[in-house]
Amino acid sequence: MNKRALALLVHGGTENWSPERWKRRFDEVCGDRPVWRLPDAALDPADIHYAAVWKPGQGELAAFPNLRVIFNLGAGVDALTADSSLPGVPLVRVAVEDLTGRMTEYVVLHVLMHHRQELYLRGSQREKRWAPKSQWPASAISVGIMGLGTLGAHAAEALRHLGFRVAGWSRSERRTDGVECFHGKAQLEAFLRRTSILVCLLPLTPDTRDILNRELFAKLDRNSPLGAPVVINAGRGGLQNEADILQCLDDGTLGSASLDVFASEPLPADSRFWTHPKVVLTPHNAADTDPDEISKYVARQIERFEAGGALENVVDRARGY
Ligand code: NDP
Ligand code: OXD
Numbered sequence: 001m002n003k004r005a006l007a008l009l010v011h012g013g014t015e016n017w018s019p020e021r022w023k024r025r026f027d028e029v030c031g032d033r034p035v036w037r038l039p040d041a042a043l044d045p046a047d048i049h050y051a052a053v054w055k056p057g058q059g060e061l062a063a064f065p066n067l068r069v070i071f072n073l074g075a076g077v078d079a080l081t082a083d084s085s086l087p088g089v090p091l092v093r094v095a096v097e098d099l100t101g102r103m104t105e106y107v108v109l110h111v112l113m114h115h116r117q118e119l120y121l122r123g124s125q126r127e128k129r130w131a132p133k134s135q136w137p138a139s140a141i142s143v144g145i146m147g148l149g150t151l152g153a154h155a156a157e158a159l160r161h162l163g164f165r166v167a168g169w170s171r172s173e174r175r176t177d178g179v180e181c182f183h184g185k186a187q188l189e190a191f192l193r194r195t196s197i198l199v200c201l202l203p204l205t206p207d208t209r210d211i212l213n214r215e216l217f218a219k220l221d222r223n224s225p226l227g228a229p230v231v232i233n234a235g236r237g238g239l240q241n242e243a244d245i246l247q248c249l250d251d252g253t254l255g256s257a258s259l260d261v262f263a264s265e266p267l268p269a270d271s272r273f274w275t276h277p278k279v280v281l282t283p284h285n286a287a288d289t290d291p292d293e294i295s296k297y298v299a300r301q302i303e304r305f306e307a308g309g310a311l312e313n314v315v316d317r318a319r320g321y
Contacts, residue, residue, distance in 0.1 A: 003033040004049035006302070007064065009056040010037075010073065013266075016288045017054055022073070025295040026052065033302075052298050054289075055079045061087055069305060071298045074289050075099060075151065077315050078204040078236055091315040094289055095150045096297055103201070103287035106234055107145075107155040110258040111164065111197055113280060114230045115141055119256055136225040138163035144195030146211075147202040147235065148174045148181065151287070155199065167191055171207075171319075189219055196224035197232065203321035204236035212240040217248050228255030234286035237262040242273070249278045260286040 008026055010019040023037045036043050038060075048064040054073040061070060062085040072080060072093045080086055113119075117133060124131055143159050145152045148168035153176055160166045160178045167180035169191045174181045182191035192198070198220060202208045212233060220229035231254055233240050242263055248254040256278040262271070265284055273279050305311055315321060 003031075004068070004306075005034040005036060005047045006030060006050040006052060006298075007043070007048045008035060008037045009051060009053040009060055011055045011057065014283070014285075016285070016291075022052075022291050022295065025291040026299075029295045029299040033299075050298075050302055052295075053080070056083075058083045059085045061085075069302070069311060071301070072315075073294055073298075075287075076203055076236055077321065078238065081205075081315075081317070081320050088317075090311050091317070092298075092301060092311050093313050093315050094294055094297065095313045096293060098290055098293040099287050100150055100154045103151045103234065104155045104158045106260065106282075106286035107199055107201075107232065108158050108162070110232045110280065111143055111159060111199065112162075113258070114197060114226065114232075114256055115164075119278070119280070139165065140225050141165065141196055142167065142194050142221060142224065143197045143199060144169065144191055145199045145201060147200065148176065148179075149201070149203075152199075152201040153179075155201065164197075167194060188216075192216060192219035192221075194221060195229070196221045196226050197230045200231070200233040200235045200239055202235045202239055204238045205320035207320075208235075209238050210241050212245070214241070214244040214248055214253065217244070217253050226255055228252055230254065230256050230258075232258040234258075234260040237265065246272055246276070249276060254278075256280070258282070260284055 008023055010017055010022050019037055026035045045063050046066055049066055049068045051061055051067060052071045052073055067087050067089050069089055070091045072091060075094050077091060077093050080091060142165040145156050145168045148170040152168055156166045156168050156176060156179045167182060169182045169188060171183060173183045200212060222228060245257060249257060258280040259273060260282045261284050267273060273281055301311055
């Protein structure tokens with residue numbers, strides 16, 4: 001009997017999300033399992049038992065009557081949970097060492113960039129100005145990470161080893177060595193009051209949408225050597241109120257920001273974020289999901305599932321992440 005087929009729906013539009021590249025990798029790791037890159041007019045939708053997807057169109061997955069499992073090819077599933085016709089089968093997300101390590105690199109890079117006054121120093125270099133300002137130690141800076149899950153907990157550990165005072169905020173109570181842990185709405189203000197560099201690694205859900213807004217920024221610590229606080233968002237664009245960020249950078253409520261994600265991606269050419277002197281912008285590449293690693297991860301999970309084993313990293317649909 002033919003192995004149950006897998007449909008590949010990849011709509012990222014960037015080099016890492018080249019559908020041809022993902023198809024080649026899935027063909028290699030799936031052996032004799034048919035892998036269909038969609039759209040393909042020759043496909044009978046009833047043959048599809050598994051779907052591996054990145055930003056599928058609304059309703060695309062509902063076309064497969066025999067679907068057993070959906071594998072999201074990234075960590076965040078907001079593009080899927082937004083689809084009201086999403087089949088009620090298990091939805092598996094990515095939570096692997098490779099992706100986690102990449103996000104920690106991004107977080108450490110950007111925390112250090114603001115802590116070590118890189119925006120000022122690059123400006124000095126452009127102007128051939130030899131004028132170092134005094135530099136404080138990492139221990140003078142309190143970093144607060146919103147989201148203490150797979151990514152947040154790992155980044156917290158790396159920052160702690162560099163000497164930063166690290167706290168985290170989650171939905172439920174968490175304990176992480178050397179990290180001051182806060183949870184729930186009731187503890188959010190205390191978490192913000194002690195935070196001078198805020199890192200956001202939350203998933204986008206109805207509870208977290210627009211959470212990064214003026215009211216929240218106004219509660220951050222302004223008494224650190226940085227002066228005005230810094231925001232780093234690598235979660236999702238929908239977590240941030242973009243008009244508030246721009247206004248807060250302009251009026252000094254925020255000192256600077258690193259933004260990897262935006263409400264509209266690709267970021268429109270007329271966005272002020274592109275040229276804002278206090279913004280360090282990256283094009284949603286804080287942590288790429290690697291086709292080599294993730295195709296193997298999906299193939300392994302399918303083999304285990306067909307052998308009667310449990311799927312890993314299944315999304316809790318009620319929580320939305
Ligand atoms: P996890 O599900 O492992 O962790 C999510 C964390 O957020 C948990 O600590 C969770 O709390 C917390 N959280 C969720 N909702 C709330 C809430 N309402 N209030 C307080 N805390 C909340 O996710 P990951 O760490 O794997 O990934 C996080 C996000 O990072 C992804 O959803 C994705 O959007 C983004 N991402 C971005 C990438 C990029 O390149 N820019 C790459 C990869 C991911 P609790 O611990 O109690 O469950
Ligand atoms: C992800 C992403 O969620 O790359 O994995 O944004």
